[in-house]
Amino acid sequence: MKxxxxxxxxxxxxxxxxxxxxxxxxxxxxLARDNHEIHVVTLDFPGAPMFEEIxxxxxxxxxxxxxxxxxxxxxxxxxxxLEKEVATLCREVEVDxxxxxxxxTASSGIATKNFLKKPLVSTVHSTEVGRVQxxxxxxxxxxxxxxxxxxxxxxxxxxxxxxxxxxxxxHFHLPQDKIAVIPNAVDAHEYDRHVDxxxxxxxxxxxxxxxxxxxxxxxxxxxxxxxxxxxxxRIVQQHNEAKFLIAxxxxxxxxxxxxxxxxxxxxxxxxxxxxxxxxxIDLMMSADVLVVPSVYEPFGIVALEGMAAGVPVVASNVGGxxxxxxxxxxxxxxxxxxxxxxxxxxxxxxxxxxxSQWIIENAKKRIRDVYSWExxxxxxxxxxxxxCKG
Amino acid sequence: MGLRGYSMPDEIYFxxxxxxxxATSSDRALTLEEISRWTVMELDKVRENLEKLISTEYVQRIxxxxxxxxxxxxxxxxxxxxxxx
Numbered sequence: 001m002k003x004x005x006x007x008x009x010x011x012x013x014x015x016x017x018x019x020x021x022x023x024x025x026x027x028x029x030x031l032a033r034d035n036h037e038i039h040v041v042t043l044d045f046p047g048a049p050m051f052e053e054i055x056x057x058x059x060x061x062x063x064x065x066x067x068x069x070x071x072x073x074x075x076x077x078x079x080x081x082l083e084k085e086v087a088t089l090c091r092e093v094e095v096d097x098x099x100x101x102x103x104x105t106a107s108s109g110i111a112t113k114n115f116l117k118k119p120l121v122s123t124v125h126s127t128e129v130g131r132v133q134x135x136x137x138x139x140x141x142x143x144x145x146x147x148x149x150x151x152x153x154x155x156x157x158x159x160x161x162x163x164x165x166x167x168x169x170x171h172f173h174l175p176q177d178k179i180a181v182i183p184n185a186v187d188a189h190e191y192d193r194h195v196d197x198x199x200x201x202x203x204x205x206x207x208x209x210x211x212x213x214x215x216x217x218x219x220x221x222x223x224x225x226x227x228x229x230x231x232x233x234r235i236v237q238q239h240n241e242a243k244f245l246i247a248x249x250x251x252x253x254x255x256x257x258x259x260x261x262x263x264x265x266x267x268x269x270x271x272x273x274x275x276x277x278x279x280x281i282d283l284m285m286s287a288d289v290l291v292v293p294s295v296y297e298p299f300g301i302v303a304l305e306g307m308a309a310g311v312p313v314v315a316s317n318v319g320g321x322x323x324x325x326x327x328x329x330x331x332x333x334x335x336x337x338x339x340x341x342x343x344x345x346x347x348x349x350x351x352x353x354x355x356s357q358w359i360i361e362n363a364k365k366r367i368r369d370v371y372s373w374e375x376x377x378x379x380x381x382x383x384x385x386x387x388c389k390g
Numbered sequence: 391m392g393l394r395g396y397s398m399p400d401e402i403y404f405x406x407x408x409x410x411x412x413a414t415s416s417d418r419a420l421t422l423e424e425i426s427r428w429t430v431m432e433l434d435k436v437r438e439n440l441e442k443l444i445s446t447e448y449v450q451r452i453x454x455x456x457x458x459x460x461x462x463x464x465x466x467x468x469x470x471x472x473x474x475x
Binding site: 011014015016018045046064065066067068069070071073074218219220248249250273274 | 398399402406407410411412413414415428429464465467468469471472473
């Protein structure tokens with residue numbers, strides 16, 4: 001059955017913050033390729049067109065005409081503008097389903113559900129209680145409440161891992177039959193290209209004989225970069241040729257840069273800031289190991305990307321990462337918040353070329369078999385159908 | 391001290407305010423006085439934060455008909471959003 005889907009998300013490329021943008025991009029294109037009509041309504045971004053079609057998916061970008069210094073107030077303001085765009089869209093398109101991603105678009109999604117009288121599907125990518133570990137501020141309490149509200153109002157809830165399923169069921173006391181687990185995916189074709197490792201590494205002053213240890217992600221506490229930096233002396237002790245690239249940005253960058261100085265190896269550590277998707281793929285395909293040291297990770301799409309790129313992945317044994325990475329087969333799992341364990345994992349991969357190649361091959365096969373956007377699209381449509389029937 | 395005990399630097403908090411009030415492109419750039427009113431900060435403090443953010447390329451300074459205006463850059467937007475996703 002062909003579905004008309006209205007997807008609401010606060011981030012969509014080139015407005016890339018974290019995994020939500022990549023998820024929505026992959027899912028929207030997969031659904032459109034499967035002949036569903038997809039309308040993504042999202043926020044504008046400098047340089048991006050207000051409307052465009054990407055592989056059949058229609059992207060509507062919305063300009064936010066008002067502002068307010070308080071983030072929560074700003075969120076409610078932009079939801080109003082999203083809602084206005086959806087109202088315009090609905091004069092031309094008979095929407096079958098509304099799909100929202102995280103609390104940030106909850107209020108416009110819930111309003112749309114009620115004025116259209118159409119089912120709402122919510123994908124919860126992460127929770128406030130997971131991100132901050134403990135609710136301490138009025139904003140956090142409100143975000144937590146919004147997350148509960150979006151799960152309460154939704155006909156179906158999609159989560160990306162079993163660990164998220166337990167987290168959500170326990171925290172919000174939700175019935176399990178309302179929930180579906182559909183993992184994230186990666187577009188393996190993006191990695192079917194030749195990358196001249198030497199040229200890429202040269203751009204970052206990495207010599208061919210150096211061991212390149214890579215981190216890609218937001219520089220925020222939940223990503224655990226501080227534990228990787230603390231592991232660096234133990235890694236260098238065994239691999240004097242190790243160099244470290246940290247790609248991404250975030251509010252804790254200045255702290256991490258000063259922590260890097262304290263290791264005594266600041267000259268081996270480079271902070272790259274935000275990098276483009278193309279640069280990310282080049283770097284992943286040129287690195288010797290990708291470290292995902294997260295403290296909290298509902299899924300961990302970066303680990304999938306590393307596996308697709310053919311770089312051995314060393315990841316914390318937390319959340320979705322423990323489901324993506326099979327220890328000693330498709331990657332190496334280490335203890336979270338434990339620099340000694342991270343160093344052990346990195347050293348294990350760097351010390352044994354045969355072992356790392358074996359892991360790479362297993363990981364690539366796993367990606368091909370399980371984590372494709374086509375599979376995610378098909379599973380998501382089944383959830384849409386269930387939501388429309390019930 | 392671990393990261394959990396580390397608080398957000400003043401200029402990053404200031405960057406968030408600038409982003410949330412909508413100064414995210416050249417056509418929506420704000421003057422020093424406008425920013426001071428939105429953020430309820432003294433002009434000197436506003437100037438100090440802006441200079442830090444310009445040096446890290448999270449904010450851009452433009453001149454429009456001789457008036458100095460400021461807006462958050464794309465990297466600045468990403469920096470702000472990284473806190474909430």
